[in-house]
Amino acid sequence: MTGAEHATGEQCARCDAVRDVDDPATALTWSREREPGDAGPGRSLCPSCVRAHTRDIEARLAPSWWAPPQR
Numbered sequence: 001m002t003g004a005e006h007a008t009g010e011q012c013a014r015c016d017a018v019r020d021v022d023d024p025a026t027a028l029t030w031s032r033e034r035e036p037g038d039a040g041p042g043r044s045l046c047p048s049c050v051r052a053h054t055r056d057i058e059a060r061l062a063p064s065w066w067a068p069p070q071r
């Protein structure tokens, strides 16, 4: 890297928001995820992107996932 990385805090992988390490309540709502096979530190997502990302994941679930158990 070229040294452009932030020395403190993490950056959102989607919107480049910087995690405020001085605000534990907000910092705790950040999410870290790692792609399979990715040996790196993974990606961080800010709270708002976590919500959007979660919706993306849920939207991708097969309709059968939401269906009640078959009897």
Ligand SMILES: [Zn+2]
Pocket (backbone or CB within 6 Å): 012, 013, 014, 015, 016, 017, 045, 046, 047, 048, 049, 050
């Ligand atoms: Zn974000």
